[in-house]
Amino acid sequence: MAHTLSAATARAVKTAITTKVSLDGLSIVFRRDGSAVEVLDRISLEVREGEFVCILGPSGCGKSTLLNIVAGFLQPSSGQAWIDGEAVRGPDPRRIFVFQERGVFPWLTVEGNIGFGLFKLSREEKAERIAHYVQLVGLEGFERAYPHELSGGMKQRLEVARAFAVNPDMLFLDEPFGSLDSITRLGMRKELLRIWELERKTILFVTHDIEEAVQLADRVVVLSSRPARIRRIVEIDIPHPRDISAPRYLELRDGIFEEIGLAHQV
Amino acid sequence: MKKFSWLPPTIFVAILVVAWHIAAARQAVPIIPGPWAVLQGIGELARKGLLVKYVVASVFRVTWGYLLAVATAIPFGLFLGWRRRAEMALNPALQVLRPISPLAWIPIAILWFGVGDLAAIFLIFLASFLPLTMSAMNAVRNIPAIYLQAGSNFGLSERQLMWKVLYPAVLPQLLVGLRLALGIAWMVVVAAEMIAVNSGLGFLIIDSRNAGNRYDLVVAGMVLIGAIGLLLDTGMRSLERLRSLRWGYGTD
Amino acid sequence: MTPNVSIRRWEPYLWPLCATAAILSLWSAGVWWSGTRVFPSPVAVERALAELLRKGLLWRYIGDSLFRVGAGYALAITCGIPVGLLLGWNPAAAAAVNPVIQMLRPISPLAWIPLAIVWFGATDLAAIFLIFLASVFPILVSTMNGVRNVPPMFLQAGQNFGLSTAALLRRVVFPSALPQMLVGLRIALGVAWLVLVAAEMIAVTSGLGYLIIDSRNAGQRYDLVIAGMLIIGLIGLGLDFSIRHLETWKSVRWGFRHET
Structure with missing residues (x-):
């Protein structure tokens, strides 16, 4: 203590x-x-x-x-x-603004959204950064999915990852x-604190x-x-x-x- | 600031009219009339009494053809949307008929009804019938299932369900279909009058060209067609602004 | 949709077959019963199609028609989309130009036929011009509205990541407006197909519209008329189908309500 x-x-x-x-x-x-x-x-x-x-x-x-x-x-x-x-x-x-989950771009995949702000990086760096944040917010296996195929909580994590990826x-x-249900919301708070403590x-x-x-x-x-x-x-x-x-x-x-x-x- | 919002469009229109005037004045062979000649053309039509006669003829044909289509296509489309099996059965035939330009029916219209009002009305009916059927059918199919569940939950019979849930729920989408169909009807009446009858604004255009290259009257006819089309479209759009329908059209 | 209906596996095949058979037999019966010598039976239409194929006219006319639609439509896309993007992005320009568009739009493209013939003669160019006129307005207006309807949140996010205006247009505005643009493209293609037939009836001497009007004028060949209509319908269906297919692309799917 x-x-x-x-x-x-x-x-x-x-x-x-x-x-x-x-x-x-x-x-x-x-x-x-x-x-x-x-x-x-x-x-x-x-x-x-x-x-x-x-x-x-x-x-x-x-x-x-x-x-x-x-x-x-x-x-x-x-x-x-x-x-x-x-x-x-x-x-x-x-300094990145995170909207409710409606702010993710519906025409981009999970990878595309996370990589949206990384246009100044080389291809390898970008891929590496995307892989890191996909893993950090637990969206492995959904890299190629579009937002309309994700749940509300996943979209919200995606938006947080998109913001963190540019290292603001x-x-x-x-x-x-x-707009998340109360159980997902509790999980999201924990996730946010975990990432915040890391970064x-x-x-x-x-x-x-x-x-x-x-x-x-x-x-x-x-x-x-x-x-x-x-x-x-x-x-x-x-x-x-x-x-x-x-x-x-x-x-x-x-x-x-x-x-x-x-x-x-x- | 808002007071002068009419100014940019007015200036833009003025520039276009002036450009038109200069272009018309400078052509080597004077074929295309300038704006002034077109105004005079409209004046001439009005003096001869042709203006009112032709406008009434065109509007008369559109009204009959369109109303006939509305009266038949909407119940038919609603029925098809409501009964899955009926839709299944007739869908292939509808899909093949729909993309056939109504103008392709002109020979058949003349064969069946001769050269006259009936042929033109038949063409307009055809042109609006299929889009209206399709939009009524799709409107029913797009009703969220929960509306119907809520309706039957409150113990409505099938007839009450149609009247109290189905009808108000499809109305916004139906109005869009009605507006688009009216646009097509107005387009088709012009073509029909060029070929199948001898009055109306379409006839005015083709006749003025054939009888003595009166291009001032051709463009006068075009202006009138545009103005009436604009009025019809605005009228239909104002229906969409009714408060009980506003929910169906996003927010603006 | 309808409550309490369960569709058996064979039904989606059976009912359309029955309905089509019923329509065809009603048609034949009507021809037989009225004793008409002008209006063809389904069998006569089928024979007319075979005749067109044998003479090699069919493919030539289809090619001519598709070329005109393709050229006019492509021209409409290359003008309509950039101008629509510009007007949607720049409200001041839109305020100035929009009334003019709204006035020109309801003029039936067919009303331009005399002017098209003066300017281009009775040639392919006249038909292409008419198709351009018919399809450019739906494309332009839907692009403009698509850009105006981009949620401000997407624009803010784009700006937040430090995008230049050009990048913002390319990476946010365009993809966000794309679904609405596709709807405009589909409507425009339908109208173009409609106008093509009229243009070919009046302004040129080949193509499917010409086939129809010529078959009637030259010897009341109504079997050829209906064969021509059928082909117009089938090709129109094919065009509509392929453009609807674009709407199922994954990067635009979100903008459409698709039934599963």
Whole structure:
């Protein structure tokens, strides 16, 4: 116990040195039919290198919009997102956005999808990289299959593999497991953590599932409903693998439930 | 910004009309009329009373042929879609008949009905009957099985099932078929009038050419055919926008 | 589809055979009963087909017709697909050009026949021009819509991986629009085949459309007329079948609802 704690502390010290993402007062207002809808309200946040951060909020609160701004697909109305000290101006292959499983290209095979971003590599390197990630996400035997021949969970793993294959230093995941059944979803969380522990990418993960956030993240950023503000940032100080019946886990989870205004009773 | 969305198309059309005008003015032998000559041609037709007469003649033929096809093809297609064995039996014959251009029937139409309205109506009927049958048949076959299961789960009889589930479920696809068939019908009436009758917009075009190379009237006829075709298509499309049907056409 | 129907193995063969036999015997009976001397019986049509084959006319006419359709259709593809891609990709260009397309499209290609003859004379070129006109609009419009309907998610993913605009068009937009383009290609081929017959009736002196109109005009040979129609139907069926076959390619299958 003492050993794992000290290892975690050492990692925390090491990673605290570098700030990966810095959000500085991000606000966005959408204009539709002449009326203005305020979606994000002055979001400021720092994410460390190699950190796993979950952004948690009710459906439609604007958490996906926030992720789209950080990924460079949307311009904020005011404020600025910084990554590695550079202002975000647009999408960048060093940071890959993972959609729900609908983002895989239906006209490409599993191999084709994983190799999609590898157009700068030589043929051998590409084949090697594809084989590695096929194996990493457990899609062996399906290399030549098309997405419509795969299950939802397999498509989701494929999309994660496509993102990891280009060796980005950061990943954005937008409710990636939202459309999976609860058993597959649990398996996928385990897989994602396993790959994350191996490769240590910085991850921003959007979800509306409190359990999911507490199981995965180093820190959980709790957003309010629209216009989204940061209500609270919860540090999840439990080492992986997490025991989801441990008192500390339940304490943190119930704290968030209360924060959102829900008594944890059905 | 949105206020001026009409501007680019207008400018583009204006450029095309000017280009047409210049090209027409510069030809060595004046055969192709310019835009002004075509307008005058339409004016001439209107003065002689031919404009209304020919438009009415063409629309009359299309209406009869098309309505006859709708009235027969849709029940027939729905029946074929609903009864697997009937579809199986007739499918080969339908598949061979369908790609036969309706215009290939012209000699037979003239043999059976003589040169006249009936032959043209028969051709339009043929041209719309097969596409409509096919689209009604396919519409039934594409209904998700769960709709029918849900329907019978609520204890509907087969007749109620047809009326309450089948009919509303096939309607969106059917409308697309109806629109495409109307387009083909309008195309065929032009050809039929060139060969089998002596009135209508198709006749106007071929007659203006044969009787004295009046190409201003030929192009005037083309403009009228295009305008009416556009109206028919827009009319059918506006049906697809009805709210109870919107679910059938993706989101836009 | 129909509830509670189980089809036995032999039924998919038996029923079509029965129906076809029934249609043919009704046809023969009708000819016999009406005592017509003009309208041929199925047997007469079969003899007419044999006659065409013997004279060597059949293959020549089929070749001529297929050449015209092939040339006009190929021309329509080479124009329609690039222009459609451009208009789908560039909304401003589409806004300017679309009304013109919408105005030209409903003009029956057959209405162009007099102009085609003025420009190209009564030659193959006139027929090819008409087929081009007939097939270019379905191809262009379906390509344009296919490009417009590319899910924004695919474009975002492509941009995210650092694709240039050219690569984005080639690797994301084109494959994503392909299923819809194929539907347009199929519709265009059907219309081209329809227009070919009309063009050959009016503008040239060979091909299957000419066979039909000529057999009627020269001596009321209705057996040849129906033989010609039958061949038109069979070839049209073959063309439709082969283009449908393209839709089963694995890289476009996802875009079609196929029954299993």
